[in-house]
C-alpha cells in the first residue's frame with residue numbers, strides 16, 4: 001500500500017507529493033513552502049532581479065556623478081601615460 005503525502009506549493013498552488021519539495025530545516029514541516037521547480041524559478045528570478053538592481057544602481061550613480069567618472073577616466077589616462085613614458089607628465093596634471 002502506498003500512501004502519498006501531499007503538500008500545497010505556495011507559488012503554483014498545486015498539491016504535490018512531499019518528495020517534490022526540498023528540505024528546509026528551519027521550516028515547521030522541515031520542507032520548503034515551494035515545490036522544486038518553483039524553488040528553482042524563485043532562485044533564478046532572485047538572481048536576475050539582483051543583476052538588474054546592481055546594474056541600474058551603477059547607471060544611476062554614473063548619472064549622478066558624471067564628474068567623478070571623468071576624473072577616474074582622466075586618472076586612468078594619466079596612469080597609462082606614466083606607464084608608457086615611465087615618467088609623469090606634470091604639465092598635464094592641472
Ligand SMILES: [Zn+2]
Pocket residue numbers: 009010011012013014034035036037038039
Ligand atoms: Zn510549485
